[in-house]
Amino acid sequence: MPVASGSSGTEATTHAASHAWTACPWTRTSTPAGQALRSGVPAFFADPAEMTRAYPRASVLSEKHAWAFLPLVVSDRRVGCCVLSYDHPHIFGASDRATLVSLGGLIAQAMDRALLYDAKHDLAHGLQQALLPMTLPTMRNLAVAARSCVSFYDEVEVTDAKKLDIDHVVPLAEAWDSEWAAGRREQYADDLGSERSLVAVTAKSNRPRATRTPQWLPPAAAAQCTYASDWVATKLRWKLTIDMKEQAALEKLAGSCPDALVEYEVAP
Incomplete structure (x- = not known):
């Protein structure tokens, strides 16, 4: 303490x-x-x-x-x-x-x-180790020319896993600010049950985001509607509320995303 x-x-x-x-x-x-x-x-x-x-x-x-x-x-x-x-x-x-x-x-x-940031950093590092393999299996008569991942937020192709963050679309602070018990917060932090709750993005596109609301948008224009859909889907999945500023930002963005589809399953 x-x-x-x-x-x-x-x-x-x-x-x-x-x-x-x-x-x-x-x-x-x-x-x-x-x-x-x-x-x-x-x-x-x-x-x-x-x-x-x-x-x-x-x-x-x-x-x-x-x-x-x-x-x-x-x-x-x-x-x-x-x-x-x-x-x-x-x-x-x-x-x-x-x-x-x-x-x-x-x-x-x-x-x-500050403690939340440390916990998020440790979690991201652990997820990187678990989700981003550092080596590929050796296959006979097959040579790996390159391996890469395209960052969701800025559409940058990354070949070095150390330059990626595993980010929560809806920041961990949302869970910490809720009245959930510690166990429920951990479930949210480790949510692998939804493919859009956690995304691989470049560190440089993720760090400025911090704990902002949808007023922050990904630098890549093509990712913005998907980002809004994922935000709403995650909120619905975990039954998290939205505030007035958040609602206004989402409604403004929805006008530019007429074909956006929100799909989700309620978290267990």
Whole structure:
């Protein structure tokens, strides 16, 4: 579980404070960070005396004089704790607390997105290993002149598997933002039951896409209608909702795709 530490002091002091809090057994309720994480409730200490009354040993871990412990929670999942420390005693008024709680929410979302990106990268690498064979079988009286894959998004022919991404047409973030259980999210991430849920594309065409909605379109014009159909089919397959911006983008694109056909099977 990551811990982030911030300070208004010097860089060296900040690093020392961060190391002290990270080394602390803060997953326990006997520490302010551990209690904040377990309860999901931020903790504020205006001065060392207030900290000492609640946690007698905690205040000696840094030379600071006021602290804010912000649990980083996303959809009831604990992703870390942000620790802010001050060089001087600091009274946390209602405005300060509201601002810091909002800051903690933004940091939690950013960390969750970063973890999601790492998970997606690892998954894509694993799928590349599984779906894109690195060697071909040897056949008598047959010589392989070349092997290639045409990227769906930009119609670029690729002969090096390392230059391909296995991408989810509807980004993984859609599953992570839903109220699904972890097992259901994993099923979505590994969906091999639909040939259009996962596509092989060049890394350069996929990376700018990030987690955008259908407002982003593949560079290849010939792929755009298929992309819209696959997006809708995946949403229907997994019973995912769409928001207003997404609906507007799809309706606008549908006007240019009169012959587009949406086919899907509901995911088990």
